[in-house]
Amino acid sequence: MTSYHFNVSPILLVDLSLLTMLLLVAVAMLRSRHLFAVVMLSGIYSLLSAAFFVSLDAVDVAFTEAAVGAGVSTVLMLAGMLLTARREKPLEPRRVPIARLAVFATGAALIYATIDMPAFGDPNAPANSYVGQAYVEETPGDIAVPNIVTAVLASYRGFDTLGETLVIFTAGLAVILLLGVGSARGGREVSDIDEEET
Template sequence: MSDFETVFSPIVFLDLALLTMLFLVAIAMLRSRHLFGVVMLSGIYSLLSAAFFVSLDAVDVAFTEAAVGAGISTVLMLSGMLLTVRREKPKTPGRAPVAMLAVLATGAALIYATIDMPAFGDPNAPANSAIGQQYVERTASEIPMPNIVTAVLASYRGFDTMGETMVIFTAGVAVMLLLGVGSARGGRRVSDIDAKETSDEGKGE
């Protein structure tokens, strides 16, 4: 491998622009209380991240993120929103400091880790020189397929992909259990009789 040195290249501006837009969208989502707007922004967030994936050479991921993240997820969230409420109520301020503390701790741990990270885009970084390059080298002769990602996905790490389909199946079963026939929806809504009874008994004691 050749020696690597980070140089300032114009692509930095593209990356910075995309990342800044992502950050602004995230902040807008945090602040907005119109759930419709939030859901739309989350679609935009996914689309922007798909664009960023292209800039990072991850075309398969960009494709999937655009289809699944910006497409299916947004549809799911839209229907979820339509079946519940359109507007978020203002929050009691009590919990924000605790949340901020947890988030800052997480962020600090990650920033701490970046100090020792190999430079962005370094071909000699362990992550890129170890197993990753082996896939690039072996796929051509072992699995005659031009797309290395597909080869790894379907063959070398095919078992993960089987697990992934199992996850989708599980989600299907879970949603059917929650919203399907016999889930105590509609005419047979969940009653809180049991809950009220517990409370009565609590007072009786």
């Protein structure tokens, strides 16, 4: 009983502090009106969630989150911000309750849905029992790839991944066309401190 506090694993404490920081960053993003600060904070949010994914052993998801969330989408949002405004418009007060209602209803529905979820690492969960079990058993014999996720993505579902790559390539082309080719090497003059403030 005396050693109870020492049984808390350090990884749990790391997870707790990562989630706390995620919450703080999310609140700060909501409250800030400087769009540049919001973009930087969303990059930090992606880095934090990538670290959290690593602690959940989802290394591939963490890779994607760090590359797309912290890298590509930060740059894309900056490019978009330079084309529009640097500060968010103040909200119309009469539209606030509807938006707040929608957000809270969605959040409550999502939290309600987590009640049905199987426990973390449950061997009888649908994700682990049928197809997942087969992948775990067959992969070492079928494909000489030690990482099962890689084997599933690149071999078992190879055509699916090819289609996804095509979709992402098309989306990237569309974004480049929208933002303009020159925007990437612009070096435009920008500051998140407004003239009237100073």
